[in-house]
Amino acid sequence: MTDTTAAFEGDYQGEKAIWLRAGSYEAAVLPNVGANLIALRDTEKGYRFLHEPAPEEFASFKQAPVIHGIPILFPPNRYEDGKLPWNGKVYELPVNEEATGNHIHGFVHDIPWTVEAYSSDAAASRVTLALRVREGHSVYAHLPHDFTIRLVYTLSRLGLHQQVTVHNEGQDEMPCLLAFHTAINAPFADNATAADYRFRLTIGQRWELSERMLPTGRHQALTAEEARMKGEGLSPFWAPMDNHYTVEAQNGSNRMELTDAKNNVKLVYDAGTAFKMWMIWNNGATEGFFCPEPQLNLVNAPSVALPAEQTGLVALQPGELWESASRIYCVELA
Secondary structure: OOOOEEEEEEEEOOEEEEEEEEOOEEEEEEOOOOOEEEEEEEOOOOEEOEOOOOHHHHHHHHHOOOOOOEOEEEOOOEEEOOEEEEOOEEEEOOOOEOOOOEEEOEOOOOOOOEEEEEEEOOOEEEEEEEEEEOOOOOOOOOOOOOEEEEEEEEEEOOEEEEEEEEEEOOOOOEEEOOEEOOOEEEOOOOOOOHHHEEEEEOEEEEEEEOOOOOEEEEEEOOOHHHHHHOOOOEOOOOOOOEEEEEEOOEOOEOEEEEEEOOOOEEEEEEOOOOOOEEEEEOOOOOOEEEEEEEEOOOOOHHHOOOOHHHHOOEEEOOOOEEEEEEEEEEEEOO
């Protein structure tokens, strides 16, 4: 395996990209499409870990970049009637999901971010991207706060490391509501099929959702298959999933593990314990990819009559930062 590292500006299907290389790993991030880390690959083994758009899908991907790569959602998931109550005010978000009458997925995953720096050294390659929101910015129209979201991706022989920070740079307390709609390939190896894959997820309790896909505030009993999700594991496509769960860390870790029995390897997505919820979506149990989504807060959290400790609703005071780190890597099994 080569130890070569590199970070450089190039293109991805004609779109500006920052490429990172380290050993057998390579990754690409799209600054002008929501800072989406669109590709993570092992070039020696031919693994493609993330769901990438096919060339004929690229135009539609740019219009709705949610089910490919690692989109960042701020605020994440659904908000009832497009309303986000906060400190005696109600922020109006566009109702962009006609079927439910809700707002969905926020405003930062499909707009340009700034590339602050990219570099490489003997150990790793890295890129820093930032979204600075001030009055006049498109996001400010819906979330009227001065803040900066910053993403740092570092690629090394240990895999991909992701650091995210939200910095409240204004004079008022602001809500911090964030998730990643991470799209994982299953299979990720060319010589395997979906039947070769099993996954585990560190879920706790399942949230009951209404017909509008909003939490009722109650939990539901896990099915036998859901218990296997956090135990011995099962197929990512065992049933259609658009499910919401609390996090229950195992061995100090909050993670998704995807095992490829054909190649005897395991992909680990260690999301970090700062995230208190999981969403999981598998496109109606369609084989090919699924989305284990680490989420800081409960869906529709500001409108759910539960304490912030239960909803994961984070309030950032002026000058404060919220920060989390995640890692994606692949290991060979004994």
